Amino acid sequence: MDTTALDASYFDEQLYVKHVAVDNVIFGYHDRELKVLLQRPNYQQKWTVAGGYVRKTESVEEAAHNIAFLRTGLKDLFLEQFRSFGNPSRTKEDWLAIKKSFENAGVQPPPDSWILDYSVSIAFYTLTEFSLVSVQKGPFDEALEWWPVAQLPPMMFDHALIIEEALKALRRDIYHYPIGYELLPRKFTLPEIHSLYETILGKTLDNRNFTRKLMSSGIIKKLDEIRSIGAHRSPYLYKFEKKKYDAALKNGIFLGF
Amino acid sequence: MDTTALDASYFDEQLYVKHVAVDNVIFGYHDRELKVLLQRPNYQQKWTVAGGYVRKTESVEEAAHNIAFLRTGLKDLFLEQFRSFGNPSRTKEDWLAIKKSFENAGVQPPPDSWILDYSVSIAFYTLTEFSLVSVQKGPFDEALEWWPVAQLPPMMFDHALIIEEALKALRRDIYHYPIGYELLPRKFTLPEIHSLYETILGKTLDNRNFTRKLMSSGIIKKLDEIRSIGAHRSPYLYKFEKKKYDAALKNGIFLGF
DNA sequence: TTAATAGTGTCTCTAAGACATTATTCC
DNA sequence: GGAATAATGTCTTAGAGACACTATTAA
Numbered sequence: 001m002d003t004t005a006l007d008a009s010y011f012d013e014q015l016y017v018k019h020v021a022v023d024n025v026i027f028g029y030h031d032r033e034l035k036v037l038l039q040r041p042n043y044q045q046k047w048t049v050a051g052g053y054v055r056k057t058e059s060v061e062e063a064a065h066n067i068a069f070l071r072t073g074l075k076d077l078f079l080e081q082f083r084s085f086g087n088p089s090r091t092k093e094d095w096l097a098i099k100k101s102f103e104n105a106g107v108q109p110p111p112d113s114w115i116l117d118y119s120v121s122i123a124f125y126t127l128t129e130f131s132l133v134s135v136q137k138g139p140f141d142e143a144l145e146w147w148p149v150a151q152l153p154p155m156m157f158d159h160a161l162i163i164e165e166a167l168k169a170l171r172r173d174i175y176h177y178p179i180g181y182e183l184l185p186r187k188f189t190l191p192e193i194h195s196l197y198e199t200i201l202g203k204t205l206d207n208r209n210f211t212r213k214l215m216s217s218g219i220i221k222k223l224d225e226i227r228s229i230g231a232h233r234s235p236y237l238y239k240f241e242k243k244k245y246d247a248a249l250k251n252g253i254f255l256g257f
Numbered sequence: 258m259d260t261t262a263l264d265a266s267y268f269d270e271q272l273y274v275k276h277v278a279v280d281n282v283i284f285g286y287h288d289r290e291l292k293v294l295l296q297r298p299n300y301q302q303k304w305t306v307a308g309g310y311v312r313k314t315e316s317v318e319e320a321a322h323n324i325a326f327l328r329t330g331l332k333d334l335f336l337e338q339f340r341s342f343g344n345p346s347r348t349k350e351d352w353l354a355i356k357k358s359f360e361n362a363g364v365q366p367p368p369d370s371w372i373l374d375y376s377v378s379i380a381f382y383t384l385t386e387f388s389l390v391s392v393q394k395g396p397f398d399e400a401l402e403w404w405p406v407a408q409l410p411p412m413m414f415d416h417a418l419i420i421e422e423a424l425k426a427l428r429r430d431i432y433h434y435p436i437g438y439e440l441l442p443r444k445f446t447l448p449e450i451h452s453l454y455e456t457i458l459g460k461t462l463d464n465r466n467f468t469r470k471l472m473s474s475g476i477i478k479k480l481d482e483i484r485s486i487g488a489h490r491s492p493y494l495y496k497f498e499k500k501k502y503d504a505a506l507k508n509g510i511f512l513g514f
Numbered sequence: 515t516t517a518a519t520a521g522t523g524t525c526t527c528t529a530a531g532a533c534a535t536t537a538t539t540c541c
Numbered sequence: 542g543g544a545a546t547a548a549t550g551t552c553t554t555a556g557a558g559a560c561a562c563t564a565t566t567a568a
Binding site: 189190191207208211212230231232233234235236 | 544545546547548549550
Binding site: 020061062084 | 276342375
């Protein structure tokens with residue numbers, strides 16, 4: 001939230017639902033690291049999660065999808081609402097900096113704009129395959145970058161907390177949904193998905209037990225292809241079984257790693 | 258939400274965060290039934306969940322606690338935020354009825370009041386011990402009653418959905434938190450807690466396995482007392498082990514029933 | 515003694531977890 | 542053949558789930 005506030009159209013008080021923001025923690029996976037897509041508004045030192053507001057004609061879920069689309073160019077990403085944040089002080093401290101940013105951008109917010117007031121943020125997280133994303137910063141962002149969740153830059157507002165909670169929700173959900181589908185390329189190797197789970201859960205998983213459980217769930221399938229890279233044994237490629245995957249999404253599964 | 262809107266002070270646009278409502282699904286347990294505390298506004302046929310708005314000086318969690326306190330007279334109840342609801346049509350259909358209720362109550366809302374506009378509802382559920390509650394209806398409620406979740410009356414807005422989702426969240430959380438503590442009297446019998454879990458989960462649980470697992474978790478403790486009722490063997494009383502219970506709340510446990 | 519409900523023990527089977535060796539590829 | 546990484550099988554153990562009888566009370 002709060003960031004895309006810099007888009008001038010947000011001052012249109014008829015278009016948006018006042019006092020309600022949507023923040024979307026966009027996760028990506030690359031180089032054996034879990035990353036978050038963050039933006040830094042013009043003239044700001046601190047970063048924010050991808051955010052925006054809710055049009056009066058759309059649902060909060062649609063707003064969250066729009067935010068993801070704006071920054072990644074991708075539609076229909078996996079998206080989960082995990083919590084809302086609302087208290088009088090969560091944004092106060094950083095308002096002045098934000099206001100300055102408005103002015104630096106040549107936009108003069110009305111002094112009593114609702115954007116500067118108490119606002120509740122409905123937080124989502126989104127999963128996306130890293131290589132598909134070509135990040136697109138907004139007109140008022142100085143930067144839009146992937147950051148490793150393990151080493152975040154200084155964050156505005158309560159956004160460090162929001163990311164922390166998103167990560168908790170992701171770690172909870174990984175046991176119930178086949179998360180890998182969203183974070184890996186269509187074809188992937190066992191070591192890749194193994195490393196993904198280790199990264200997200202932040203612990204090592206025995207490779208034999210991991211493979212056994214994953215295969216017995218039936219959601220991935222071995223292909224008759226090999227990826228040749230390097231001076232060592234080449235790994236087989238795997239893909240998700242769409243049917244099993246959809247069923248798992250819908251009904252939940254239990255993957256007790 | 259939406260209901261306590263009938264309180265005239267909600268028209269004070271300075272006091273409350275506009276467009277943000279809090280709905281609180283208050284669960285109680287009695288007579289081997291899981292119940293929800295519902296209110297019916299004056300002159301309305303349909304019922305609503307306990308709800309209200311957020312003061313600009315408080316957090317959404319505080320608002321939810323206040324709502325629970327207003328209706329039950331109890332503080333510090335177990336309270337979980339489980340989802341937010343926001344789309345353009347969720348309340349539309351029932352606005353006219355609500356407006357009528359405003360007027361019947363002798364209160365004339367300004368025609369463009371934010372209360373009638375798009376509003377997002379942040380939904381919580383609360384657990385409370387049935388016998389402790391003396392329900393207190395608000396000035397604009399015609400009724401405030403416990404209803405069995407299995408047989409709900411006609412509900413306003415999307416409140417049937419909200420209750421359904423609250424129940425899903427409760428069923429999810431029952432595996433991770435020692436829910437019984439909030440819904441049972443301080444001293445209770447094994448058949449009582451057994452029946453509580455069966456009711457919430459909507460399935461029968463083998464009494465021997467249930468007892469074994471519950472006791473091995475250590476969160477309840479057998480007392481040296483018996484409750485004498487009826488022409489049959491009298492059950493022992495149990496109580497929760499506060500320390501183990503607090504640890505379970507904080508760190509989560511796994512009760513795989 | 516009977517009717518009603520409370521309380522408890524054992525067996526089986528599945529699956530989680532611990533653990534180490536062999537296989538492939540390229541240099 | 543050596544270095545690097547991929548792949549795979551077995552044993553042990555804990556716990557989930559199925560199952561039925563005995564104990565207590567009061568009428």
